[in-house]
Structures are given as C-alpha cells and as structure tokens.
Amino acid sequence: MARQRKHLGDNSKENKSRTSSSSNGSNSSNGKVVKPKNMVSYWKQLAFIVVLGVTIIFAFLGYLETRVNTPLNERKVIIKSGLNVPEKFWGTYRPGVYFGLKTRDLNSLVTGLMWYFPSRLGPGGQGIRHWCEQSDNLQKYGWLQHDGSNFGIQEIIDNPFKLTTSFVKRIGGLNGGEWTARITVEALPKYTALVDKNEQVSLIWYAALDSDTEGHITSTNSNTNLTGIKGSTSTLGKFKMNLFAQGHVDHESFLSTKAPGLHLLKETVVSSLRLNQRVGKAGQIVLGGQITPPGGTLSDNNFVAVQVTGKLPLTIEVVFESLSVVNSDDRLMGDVYSKALEWHKSRFNQRFEDTFGLKHQGLSSEEIDFARNTLSNMLGGIGYFYGSSLVQSFYTEEPVYYWKAPLYTAVPSRSFFPRGFLWDEGFHGLLISQWDIDLELDIIGHWFDLINVEGWIPREQILGVEALAKVPQEFIVQWNTNANPPTFFLTLEYILDKFEQDLSNERLALLERLYPRLQAWYHWFNSTQKGSVSGSYRWRGRDAFTNRELNPKTLTSGLDDFPRASHPTELERHVDLYCWMAVASNTMTRLGHLLGRESYLKYQQTADYLMDTQLMDRLFWSNFSKRYADYGLHTDAVKLVQPKPTPRQQNQNMEMIREVLKQPEYRLIDSQFGYVNIFPFLMKLVDPSSEKLSQILEDIRNPKLLWSDFGLRSLSTNSPLYMKRNTEHDPPYWRGQIWININFLAVKALHYYGSVEGPYRNDARQIYGDLRKNLIDNVVKQYWKTGYCWEQYNDKTGEGSGCRPFTGWTALIILLMSESYD
Missing domain, CATH: 1.10.287 (Helix Hairpins)
Structure with missing residues (x-):
C-alpha cells in the first residue's frame, strides 16, 4: 500500500x-x-x-x-526476581506434580518424583504416579507444613502405603543456594500385617531442562553408590545432585535421553522401561540407560532419571549442591537435615499461632491441625510459570500469542486447575497476605505485569507446556472482551485495612509502580463492561444464539451457570458487577489518597455515585419480591427437550435443545434467588439502618431459600433452576451447591453489620455466629473424612463435590476460624 x-x-x-x-x-x-x-x-x-x-x-x-498482545507501557511492578531474590529462588513451584522443585527462572531446571509399586504396574505405565490426577484416586495427598519459602512436609496416602516427602532449602553461594529432598515410603500401620514383607517400591527422581534452557545435564556416579545427576545452566552454574538410600535397595537404574517436552516426562520414562532378566531370579524392571535419539548426540540429552527399587520401608535423600557454595562439614543430609527440618517445623508452628491465634480462640487440636495443613496446601500450591497465553480480539482473524512472561501465583487445585485464575487469586490473597504480606505483593505484582495496553488481563493463565497439557482445547483462547471479577481490589482493601499504618518504603514503592496498572485495569472495566443505562454494568461473553443451554452461562462473572437473563442482550444489567465496581472505585480512592495522587478524587466521585443506594435501588431493587436482581430479557418457561429426528437423514445429532414455552420480556429477574441477589449485602453497600438489610437477613436465614446446616447454598430451593442441568452434559454448578468464597464474603458482611450501629445489629450477630459455625464444622469434618478440601459442598448432606483437592478459596475457612476480616 x-x-x-x-x-x-x-x-x-x-x-x-x-x-x-x-x-x-x-x-x-x-x-x-x-x-x-x-x-x-x-x-x-x-x-x-x-x-x-x-x-x-x-x-x-x-x-x-x-x-491485544502489546504490553502496557509502564514500569514493571516486579523489578527483582530470580537470583536477585535468593530466598525465593528455589521452591516447590510445580503444583501440578505430586512433588518437585524448580527455580524462579524463566527457563528453569525442573526436578521431580515419580513412583510405582512393581506389583501394581500395568500396561502402558498404569500405576506410575507423577502428575496430580484425580483418576489416581489417592486417599489423600497434601502439605502438612509449608512456609511458602524454606521448607515443607507432605503426606501422600496411596493405600496401603504412605509416602512422606519433605525438603529444606539453604541460601548460599552465587547461584541460588542448595536444598535437600527426602522421600520415605512405608506401609500404613493399620495395613502392616497385610502387606507382603517382600513388597517393593520404585522411586524415580529426575531432572529435566526445558527446550529453551541453556545448559546440559548428565548422569554421574560420583560420591555415592547410586547414580547421580550433574550439569550446569546459565543461572545455576555448575551443580550436582547426589542420591542416598536408607533401607534395603534391590536394584537401581537410570535413564539419560532427550525428552520431547516437559509435559511428556512420564511417557519418556514409560517408553524406556524394560525387563532385565536374571538367572535364577525374578526379572527387574529397569530404566533404559543411555539413550540417544536417532540423529541426536549425547549433548542433546535434556532428561536424566534415576530409579531406586527396594523393599519397604525405603528412604532416599536427594542432595542438590551448587559448586559456588563452599561446603562445610554440615552437609544438608542425614542428621543435619533432620535437625534443620525439626527447627523449621517448630518455627512454623509458632508463627502459625502468632498469626492466627487459633489456640487462643479455643479451637480443638483437630481444627488447628486442619487449619495448619490447609494453609500449608495454599502456600505449597504456589507455582512459578513462564510462557505466553493464546489470546484473541475482535480485530484478529485468528488467536495470537501474548508476549512471554512469568507468573508467580497460587493455584485453585493441584489436580484440576494447576494454573493461575484471575478471580480466584484475589481470594487466595486474603489468606496469603495475612501470612506474608510481601509474598502476596509479589504475587499481585506478577499478575499486573501481565496487563496489556488496553488495560486487560487474561482471566486464565495457561503458561508453559505443562499447564497447557491440562486444559481442554475449548478453554485455551482468552478473549480481550471478557472480564473476571476484580477480586484483587478485595485483597488491596484488606492490605490497606491491616497494614496502611505499617507500610515500609519498599512496599510503598511497589504500590507506586502498581498504581498506574491498577488505573488501566479499572478504566478497562469501567469502559468495556458498562451497561446501556447510566451507572449500570454488564458481563460480556454470554452466548445469545445458543440453543443448547437452559440458561446461557456467564463464565466471565465467575459464577458460570448461575441463572441470568434467559435471552442475553445488550440491555441487560448485572448487580454483582455493579457491586464489584463500587468496591473497586472505593479501593482506588483509598490507594490514590495514600500515594498522594490527585486522581483519587475522580475515583471518589465514582465511588460516591455507585454507593448511592438510591441509584442501586432504582437499577436493581424489586418492590414485588423485596430483593435485588439482575435486569434483562427473561422467561422462566424454558426446558431441555430431545429434538425430533428428521426422516431419512443419517447420523443426526440428537443433543437436547432448549424449548422456550413463553416469550421473554424485559424485567428484573427476581424469580431466581441466590448469591447474585445478595451481592449488595456481601459488599456491604446496604445501609445498616435500611429495611432492605432486614429483608436480606431474613432471606439468608430462611431454610427454604439459602440457609442450610452446612453454609449458604448458591441458589434457593424454590428457584426454577435449582439443581437443574444446564445442558444434557453439564450438571448444575452454581445452582444450589455451597461455595466457600461467597460464604466467606457473607460471614465478613455479617461481622460488619453486627459491629456497626443499626436496628438489625443483633440479628446480624446471631446469624454470623450460626453461619460461621456451620461452615467450619462441615469443612473440617469433610477434610478428616475424605482427606481433602473440596471445590464445593452439597447443600443437603454437606459432602464435598467437584474437584479435590481444592485448597484455593476453600482455605478461607482459616480466616473464619481466626475471625480475621480486616
């Protein structure tokens, strides 16, 4: 042109x-x-x-x-990482595997554990454990203690056996320090008599390099009877990993080869396994040794695995040492390691009590152990990812790649969601910031360094081949029109409440760098998600043309299949997004004022405008049903039906479709009642003296609506879509189940209304005590019964459902136990 x-x-x-x-x-x-x-x-x-x-x-x-894939042109929030933060350089930053360590480096050496019991090994590697998989059906796995930085102890129950994994780090040298990992396998005491005395376990410890990592690794036999690993990278310099065993070792073998990717390490191991026949003895399953792919050379190898097979009980220690550290006589192994581990455990327990005060609250030892384990699972579930998202905008014909970037974040579920989710992370931050505010600010900074020039952050972060391998194809591409609840404003609000008078210069400097990115994010929400009526907002991303869904999902709201307008249009307005923007405006006001920015005045004006209850009532209050509600084109008269087959047509798709029995009309959608309807209460926007608060409290406490013995259900029992499938393939998700994040907001709001002056203060206090107790009792009970925290809980039985473990926002139960709300 x-x-x-x-x-x-x-x-x-x-x-x-x-x-x-x-x-x-x-x-x-x-x-x-x-x-x-x-x-x-x-x-x-x-x-x-x-x-x-x-x-x-x-x-x-x-x-x-x-x-869509141009970074915002502002200073990065995170200005130090990698070797510049040695205390966080190494960690269990691979939450998607049962046990593994890597660095906060863009292309890290990764290490990890696989194991299997030879008596259970099936064809194609069935029975080999590596990635956290729900299909493994382990009775329990999770961290018992983990401080988010220096050490951790994990228990894995693979009946009838127990694996205990632990690690301890030690800073030193020029390349990020050293660490030792210990893995012990034994029969559970109650099964000892039933386990064959010759039962074996095979432990496979490995190290691998990403395809972009500059360096090399190889096997070695130095300083130990077991095969070890040595190598070097541009960041780590020269290093070695020696393996030591305690117990009866039957045999060991190794594999050194080129793996096609970090997501195929298990497959690489399986393809190398072979049976080593011995005269007069049973054959041994061993790794393939030195394997150079066709056309490759020894220097191309990027994967080394060591297998140790022995009788139970069996322990191995993996000692990682950097050659930049001048080793002293107290090598981190054996008794030295055990003493260091005990020191960290004692320090963790004291810090836990100092932070949450659960003994002081009078909680039982069972409840305290649950809380300690759950916090540890949150901290042990923090990962470090590097890669680029696949994104799309209205102006791109095909998806394009975001720029490559790191992300330091907690994950909702190690088995099902081992990656970063935008709205989940704001809830995670409420707990993490109480434990370690600087750790949380580091996480927030990494998220906001992912913001593009439009002010948009992809709501689901799928960075790197390991994360990508766990995501269904239809969820990979992220659209820049789609939002997610801006829950980081809740985290920042909490930080300001708790630490505003105690922010160091370094923390204030980080908030200064964060502020313009928050402004861009806020502006993106305020412009792209605005509704057709002044002061209203609307979630984008709903499918107005689908005939497969009973009620088109609103994934961007975080509440997925919660009933909205049955026929999405541009005229609908959403009460929950309105409330999120009110909270965001107020938080921007406080932060701008703290940092001395005059811009806080315009946020103050917006906050005052949105917190005007007359506006909120005019947009969302139904005088007929006495509740807040979305507005849109809606009818309740819908159902899923089987389509009639067309004569003489082969291979017809007979998937159920929606039938509309009554024409929709524009109205407040007050026939459905659940979490969305109480958002003004959840965000504390209802005036403490308002009769509307009295009505909301009454509705919350009504067993026919939201109240259950286990928490507030997401949709009332008399709602037309209560526990209804959204398609023939999609069971109900936010249509009655109990979700802990929203229940946390409810308990927090009740605590607020029970603390301020108002005619309904005593009612709020009573409901607060009952709801808090119900939630704590049930989540703790289900944890000890099943071994896990769950994604959601059944409103009739209290049993966990959805994926597990789901430490994510379910871990907010700890803040209910400690009554830490601000």
Whole structure:
C-alpha cells in the first residue's frame, strides 16, 4: 500500500504541473479544452484521497490488531526476581506434580518424583504416579507444613502405603543456594500385617531442562553408590545432585535421553522401561540407560532419571549442591537435615499461632491441625510459570500469542486447575497476605505485569507446556472482551485495612509502580463492561444464539451457570458487577489518597455515585419480591427437550435443545434467588439502618431459600433452576451447591453489620455466629473424612463435590476460624 500511495502522489504532482503550465502558457483560447484536463486532475486527486483514507483505515486496523498482545507501557511492578531474590529462588513451584522443585527462572531446571509399586504396574505405565490426577484416586495427598519459602512436609496416602516427602532449602553461594529432598515410603500401620514383607517400591527422581534452557545435564556416579545427576545452566552454574538410600535397595537404574517436552516426562520414562532378566531370579524392571535419539548426540540429552527399587520401608535423600557454595562439614543430609527440618517445623508452628491465634480462640487440636495443613496446601500450591497465553480480539482473524512472561501465583487445585485464575487469586490473597504480606505483593505484582495496553488481563493463565497439557482445547483462547471479577481490589482493601499504618518504603514503592496498572485495569472495566443505562454494568461473553443451554452461562462473572437473563442482550444489567465496581472505585480512592495522587478524587466521585443506594435501588431493587436482581430479557418457561429426528437423514445429532414455552420480556429477574441477589449485602453497600438489610437477613436465614446446616447454598430451593442441568452434559454448578468464597464474603458482611450501629445489629450477630459455625464444622469434618478440601459442598448432606483437592478459596475457612476480616 505504501508503494501505491507514493505512485499516486507523483502522478498528482505531474498533473498539477501540467495544469499550471496549460493555464499560464497555452496559446489555446478554447476553455472547453482546459475543463477536461481540470476534471482529470480532480478525479486523480480524489482517488489519491480515497486511497490515502483506505490506507489510514487499514493501518489503524493493523494497529488495533496489535493492541491485544502489546504490553502496557509502564514500569514493571516486579523489578527483582530470580537470583536477585535468593530466598525465593528455589521452591516447590510445580503444583501440578505430586512433588518437585524448580527455580524462579524463566527457563528453569525442573526436578521431580515419580513412583510405582512393581506389583501394581500395568500396561502402558498404569500405576506410575507423577502428575496430580484425580483418576489416581489417592486417599489423600497434601502439605502438612509449608512456609511458602524454606521448607515443607507432605503426606501422600496411596493405600496401603504412605509416602512422606519433605525438603529444606539453604541460601548460599552465587547461584541460588542448595536444598535437600527426602522421600520415605512405608506401609500404613493399620495395613502392616497385610502387606507382603517382600513388597517393593520404585522411586524415580529426575531432572529435566526445558527446550529453551541453556545448559546440559548428565548422569554421574560420583560420591555415592547410586547414580547421580550433574550439569550446569546459565543461572545455576555448575551443580550436582547426589542420591542416598536408607533401607534395603534391590536394584537401581537410570535413564539419560532427550525428552520431547516437559509435559511428556512420564511417557519418556514409560517408553524406556524394560525387563532385565536374571538367572535364577525374578526379572527387574529397569530404566533404559543411555539413550540417544536417532540423529541426536549425547549433548542433546535434556532428561536424566534415576530409579531406586527396594523393599519397604525405603528412604532416599536427594542432595542438590551448587559448586559456588563452599561446603562445610554440615552437609544438608542425614542428621543435619533432620535437625534443620525439626527447627523449621517448630518455627512454623509458632508463627502459625502468632498469626492466627487459633489456640487462643479455643479451637480443638483437630481444627488447628486442619487449619495448619490447609494453609500449608495454599502456600505449597504456589507455582512459578513462564510462557505466553493464546489470546484473541475482535480485530484478529485468528488467536495470537501474548508476549512471554512469568507468573508467580497460587493455584485453585493441584489436580484440576494447576494454573493461575484471575478471580480466584484475589481470594487466595486474603489468606496469603495475612501470612506474608510481601509474598502476596509479589504475587499481585506478577499478575499486573501481565496487563496489556488496553488495560486487560487474561482471566486464565495457561503458561508453559505443562499447564497447557491440562486444559481442554475449548478453554485455551482468552478473549480481550471478557472480564473476571476484580477480586484483587478485595485483597488491596484488606492490605490497606491491616497494614496502611505499617507500610515500609519498599512496599510503598511497589504500590507506586502498581498504581498506574491498577488505573488501566479499572478504566478497562469501567469502559468495556458498562451497561446501556447510566451507572449500570454488564458481563460480556454470554452466548445469545445458543440453543443448547437452559440458561446461557456467564463464565466471565465467575459464577458460570448461575441463572441470568434467559435471552442475553445488550440491555441487560448485572448487580454483582455493579457491586464489584463500587468496591473497586472505593479501593482506588483509598490507594490514590495514600500515594498522594490527585486522581483519587475522580475515583471518589465514582465511588460516591455507585454507593448511592438510591441509584442501586432504582437499577436493581424489586418492590414485588423485596430483593435485588439482575435486569434483562427473561422467561422462566424454558426446558431441555430431545429434538425430533428428521426422516431419512443419517447420523443426526440428537443433543437436547432448549424449548422456550413463553416469550421473554424485559424485567428484573427476581424469580431466581441466590448469591447474585445478595451481592449488595456481601459488599456491604446496604445501609445498616435500611429495611432492605432486614429483608436480606431474613432471606439468608430462611431454610427454604439459602440457609442450610452446612453454609449458604448458591441458589434457593424454590428457584426454577435449582439443581437443574444446564445442558444434557453439564450438571448444575452454581445452582444450589455451597461455595466457600461467597460464604466467606457473607460471614465478613455479617461481622460488619453486627459491629456497626443499626436496628438489625443483633440479628446480624446471631446469624454470623450460626453461619460461621456451620461452615467450619462441615469443612473440617469433610477434610478428616475424605482427606481433602473440596471445590464445593452439597447443600443437603454437606459432602464435598467437584474437584479435590481444592485448597484455593476453600482455605478461607482459616480466616473464619481466626475471625480475621480486616
């Protein structure tokens, strides 16, 4: 287009020259001869303008295409990472595996554990444990203690056996320090008599390099009878990992090869296994040794695994040592390791009590152990990821890659969601910031360094091949029109409540770097999610054309299948998003004022506008049902039906479709009652003296609506879509089950209304005590019964459902136990 534009411009100049010459120097006196020449010049100039305009339009569209994956041009929040933060350099930053360590480095060496029992090994590697998989059906796995930095102890129950994994770090040298991991396998005491005395276990410890990592690794036999691993990378320098065993070792073997990717390490191990026959003895299953792929060389190998097989009980220690550390006599192994581990355990227990005060609250030892384990699972579930999301905008024909970036974040579930989720992380931060505010600020900073020039953050972070391998194809692409609840404003509100008077210069400097990114994020919400009516907001991303869903999902709201308007249109408005924006505006006001920014005044104006109960009532209050509600085009008269087959047509898709029995109309959707309807209460926007608060408290406490013995259900029992499937394949999700994050907000709100002056203060206090007790009792009971925290809980039985372990926001139970709300 540029070449075309230049060519037309040159012609234009020539025409002007000829016209000028003709008009000033021609001997012709016939005006009719001049006029056609002027017309030709006119049309050429017009063509030039049109082409120029088209060029500008295409250039602008090209500019718009790039915005979705262009970083915001502001200072990064995180200015130190990797080796510049040695205390956080190494960690259990691979939450998707049962046990493994890596560094906070863009292309880290990764280490990890696989195990299997030879008596259970099936075809294709069935029975080998590596990634956290729900299908493994382990009776329990999770951290008993983990401080988020220096050490951790984990228990894994693989009946009838127990694995105990632990690690301790030690800072030193120039390359991030050293660590030791210990793995012990034994029969559970109650099964000891039933386990064959010759029962064996195979432990496989490995190290692997990402395809982009500069370095090499190889097997070695130095300093130990077992095969070890040594190598070097640009960050770690030279290092070695020696393995030591305690117990009866039957045999050991190793594998050194090139793995096609970090997501295929188990498959690489399985493909190398072979049976080593021994004269007069049973054969042994061993790793394949040195394997160089066809056309490759020894230097191409990026994966080394060591297998140790022995009788139970069996213990191995993996000692990672950096050659930049001058080793002393107290090598971190054996008794030295055991003493260091005990020291960390004692320090952790004291810090836990100092932070949450559960003994002081009078809680039982069983409840305290639950809380300690659950906090540890939250901290042990923090991962470090590096890669690029796949994103799309209205202006890109196909998905494009975001820029490559790191993310330091907790994950909701090690088995089902071992990656970062935007709205989950704000809830995680409420707990993490109480334990370690600097750890949480580090997490927040990493998230906001992912913001693009539009002010958008992809709501689901799928970074790296390991994370990508766990995500169904339809959820990979992230659209820049789609939001997620801005829960980080809750975290920042909590930090301001608790630490505003105790923010160090370093913390204030981080908040200074964060502030312009928060402004961009806030502006993105306030512009892209605004509704058609002044002061209203609408979640984007609903499918207005689907006929497969009973009620089109609103995934962007975080509440997935919670009933909204049955027929999505641009005129609908959502009360929960309105409340989120009110909280966001208030938090921006407080933060801007703290940092001395005059911009806080405009956020104050928006906060005052949105917190005006007259506006909120006008937009969302139903005088008929006496509740807040969404507004939109809606009918309750819908059902899923089996379509009638078409005659003489083969291979018909007979998936159930929605049938609308009554035409929808624009209205407040007050026939459905659940979490969305009480959001003004959850966010403490209802005036403490308002009769509307009395009505909400009454509805919450009504067993026919939201109240149960185990917590508040997400949808009332008399709602038309209570526990209804959304498609024939999708069971109900937010249609009656009990979710701890929303219950936490409810308990927090009840605590607030029970503390401020108002006519319903005593009612709020009573409901607060009852709801808090119900939630704590049930989640603790289900944990000890099943071994896990769960994604959600059944409103009739209290049993856990959904995925497990789901430490995520279910861990907020700890804050209910300690009554830590602000």
